[in-house]
Amino acid sequence: MFARPKFLVLYERGNNMKTLLIRKKQKGKLQKESLGERIFDFFNVVFLIAISIIAVYPLWHVFCASFSDATAIMGKSGAILYPFSGDGSLAMNIDAYKKAFSHPLILTSYWNSILITGVATTINIILTALCAYVLSRKGMMLKKFFTVVITLTMFFGSEMIPRYIVYTKILNLYDSMWVLILPGAINVYNMIVMRTNFESIPESLFESARIDGAGHIKTLYRIVLPLSKPIIAVMVLYYAVAHWNDWFDASIFLQDRNKFPLQLVLREILIQNDTASMNGASDVEGLSETIKYATMIIATVPILCVYPYLQKYFTKGVMVGAVKG
């Protein structure tokens, strides 16, 4: 029952479009393509490009709107293809960003989000690596027991209310930033992926480390982690994005507005302000439309910056997984 789920391997492998296409090239041409097939290919590509445009357009829309003239944007209801000024010509206007960054709540929450994401991701990686390392070592008597105990948490124990009661009443984490950091320190899926990765490291390396007198911590730090850079990069991406984007836990566990992460402030500005259903948050009311767009971009840019950089590792980490799978 607790074998490594097959779809995980597939999941890793699927990121690697390259293998798919290399195989396709090796296939060789047995048949000349018929006219019908060529027409299909053409429309297929056109369709997929349209899909890609739909996928990225909303973000582009927000991006352009954030640099546009505040009054010009009010009357606009169609598509926005470039940032424009009052007379409709191309222009970059950074007023909205200046205002957004001078807003005290946005600024503190931005710093909070960076802090939470940084600390939490570090803890995530350390604990996940520790857990994966121990479970990848052979000969430990309670290994099976630990594996079952840990895998069970994937199926049970994520109930909202008991979680809330236990965290606030027993662990006393209410209104503390640790409540956004400690729970979920190990994602079991990620841990299993990492463990599989560690298991693929040749046993001889561990043996020579032991002969050289290295303990487990040293082996983990000096041998296992350097060899697993790609998978760790992928894990950093997953964990960091999850922490950066989280707003719900913050909304139920935090009360002090100075501790709010960016996404929660964003929700107040973008959504609650919209429905005018909240009280006690007058400091976010009356922000102009462009500032909303600007804060959306501010909140998304860090992810979009990190993503292409980590993507290089992404395919590599995936290759390792594929060999194993």
Place this chain on the structure above:
Amino acid sequence: MNKNKEKNFWFRLKKDFGKNGSLYLLMIPVLAYFVLFCYLPMYGIIISFKDYSPRLGVFGSEWVGFKHFIEFINSPSFLPLIINTLRISIVTLCIGFPAPIILALLLNEVKSVKLGKVIQNCTYVPHFISLVVVCSIIRMFTADTGIIGSFYNAITGNTGNMLNDASTFIPIYALSNIWQECGWGAIIYLAALTGIDQSLYEAAEIDGAGKWRKVINITIPSILPTIIIMLIMRMGRMMNVGYEKILLLENSMTKEVSDVLSIYNYRRGLVLQQWSYSSAVGLFNTTINLLMVFMANRISRKVNNTSLW
């Protein structure tokens, strides 16, 4: 005999501690995490069988058996909640499940490596955008002044925001889900596609099969096990409609369709502070979810020998 065995076990364990002591030491922070943040809340579920009061605490509160479960099942909101949950789930399943499969099949036909990669990366982007930003984009676009909203109003003659209308709430919910997750969801099917033996295609070509025939007779049967596994997992989440997106999209006008079990659970628990009652609602929901996974898994094992475990 039994006693002897037990002694043997403890003896072996002691020996193992001696041998792998440092491994156990490394495991301590990990186990501490799981006990405190996973098993303690799991134990906290007992409040669904108690009348929890913050004054008496989790352990001191009085046992009441299945009182809260019976109260929930007999309450007038029970049936509407189940129907709403199933409705949103079935709509998102029906249009959301085939989408990544179709995308993967189409991507599979793209000849150029570079183009394929660019398209793939474009479709990933929405997956990484936060839900708060995604939902505010949805709100802006479907408002009467937004791109989609103004277009929809021009065609149907409606006025006002699409999200204020209960009949358009679910389509918006489901379609925006596809927009956000389709590209990412296609990864797994692309992976299954890489695993297909290319000689099958060659053989089919020699037999004179065209593109369409190859897709029907080779590609789809080859990725069918993956499709079934994904379907099982999806079925297991049938009664599990997330609260986050609905909380960000709902308003008082859409309550008749957007009130699902998890939202009810949230509102009764965290807003009205009926801890034990809402905890019972949550446990009820989880139990059904688990049963659904087991059932779907069993059916698929019987029908075509594919199962999760």
